[in-house]
Amino acid sequence: MNAFLPLARSTTYSPAWFVPFDDYARRVRTVGVEIQLDRFEDGGWLPLDNRAVRTPSAAMAFPGLGRRSEPRTALPERHRARFAAPGYQPLYPADGEPFSAALTGVEFLVYPYDDTHPPAETTVPRLVRLLPSVSFPYPPGLRTVHGVVLDASTRTPIANALVEARGQANYDDPTPWHERTLSDATGAFRLALRWAGEKAGEDAVEETFRLQASERPGRTGELVVQLPQDTERPHVIEIREQ
Template sequence: MTHFYPVETSVLHSPAWFVPVDEFAQRGRTAGVVTELDRFDPDAGVWVPQETQAIRTPSAAIAYPELGRRRGAGAEPERFRVRFAAIGLAPLYPADGEPFDATAVGVEFFAYPYDDVNPPAVGSEPRVVRLLPSVAFPYGPGVRTVYGVVVDAATARPVANALVEARGTTSRDGIPWLERTLTDQRGAFRLALRWEGEPAGTDQLFHLRATERPGRTGATDVRLPTERDRRHVIEISEGPLAGSDHQREQ
């Protein structure tokens, strides 16, 4: 049975707590979200899976209460990471507020020792974890999407877990919008474009950007509806962001 605790209780006892957010639906989500906890072994230099179970709070947060308890005075903090998974969704690592890196495997944190007399040396703050639509996300009828692949510009190898995004503003009221997804292991992506793009004759123009890590990016333009069924290729390279029509192919 899943244990539920109020956020206030879990915050007092958990060295880290997370708020998974379904970015497409724009709401918090814990249903169907699976987490796995690893501890870093500094002697072996490897991550070791843990059996510690997370708890889910009524306010859609995930926490690890009591982690770090009773390690004794003077004990060193331990390094942990949490990996997230949900059908049709891909977790965006790291959590909010840190630069994107496709090689990140989970959200890391430290558990500081404490006991009934001595509180943890460092308090915990909520961390939002974005769950983005994956290639297999079940978009509803009428949702406009484009698809393609992200590759390395020099080797043409697929870039797994790259962040693909498009952004703009609505013409009527100037409200900014953002659509994001992550590539799969083959570098493939499918991105929703629910908002309007820039006028381009009878088409709408969208600017797609792909990021592998800071300093490794690529871009291309998509014209809809003309290029709705085209397979779009985004080439990742070092240096300034660049993109042009030659980065797309049928």
Template sequence: MTRFYPLESSVLHSPAWFVPFDEFAQRARAADVSTELERFDPAENAWVRQDTPPIRTPSAVIAYPELGRRRGPGAQPERFRVRFGAIGFAPLYPADGEDFDASLTGVEFTAYPYDDDTPPAVTGEPRVVRLLPSAAYPYGPGVRTVYGVVVAHGVPVANALVEARGVTSRDGVAWLERTLTSAAGAFRLALRWEGELVAGPPPEQVFHLTATERPGRTGALDVRLPAERNSSHVIEIVEQ
């Protein structure tokens, strides 16, 4: 059974606490989110999987408050990282405001030592972990999607960020849809909003898709709907 504790007491000294966020539904997601914790071993220069279970609060926060509890003057900070998983989703590891990089494989943090008398030198801050729809996301009936693959020199690019953004014509509200490619470079992107209107006949909407592997390696493609809705699209990553 999942352990639930009040947020105020359980994560007071947690080196990290996370809020998984379903970006498609625009709400925190508590159910069916798994985590895998790893500690960096300097002697082996490798990440080692840990058995420490997380604490989950009623407000969907995931925390590891026991990681830094170590006594003695020789206790040193330790590096950890957490990988997230949820069926139909792909975790976006860069934090909000950070540049995207497909090579990131988890959220890293440092656990500073503390005990009952001495608080940690640095306290953890809340971190939203955005869960984007994956290529296998079960979109409901009526959700318009486009699909395809992201490649670089003909080779599929895994974990690339695919985005489409625009502004509604009626009220000027900005919108954003995004997804991450599969291990085979495949993507399936929802387009729930209106694109750039193009006069017909027949009238169409143009959506500007971008794909990012890392800073300086991006690609772009325009998709015209409804004409190209059932086409498989290829976005080519190029060096900027």
């Protein structure tokens, strides 16, 4: 897609393009996804009324944002986009970036422009992953584990912690798998385990899963879960400095 179009259609320029991605279903998802746009002003975030527009390529954009009558005298403005969808929580770090539970949106600068003065920066679509939340409607019978993420020292719940499990899908022909979720405001989490865990042997019944919770780099916790014996038991993952 072209972020800056010719003069006749320049009002369709958007300083940010987002592609919401359902991390559980492994597909792009725009239905039911809401984006709240905020502008940083006077030391705080001011909610805006701008509504995201769905493009034919399944991206979400804000056409006309940054358009000014005198762009050469205007400064770039700091914005953020916050995502919401029933049953999901947004993962704000981009792929390849360190995780931090403190992130509250995707931040970007909006550069001023008009029909004859293009913006100072070009934009590319940004993938935003949506992870299953505690309320995600998993199919009946799907294996999940649940519990809470706590600070190991203070025992206070940690919100928005990333909870993950990794493994190999097949005993004879191992294929990597990766499940993840985010804790809610109370520190609670619920994680799907759709594939096989580690086994002592091919015919073993018990499966071992290693869960890891992260608040930020250097602040993590781990927990070993045995299934099926630990299926119904609530689990506690303690976060501490590493």
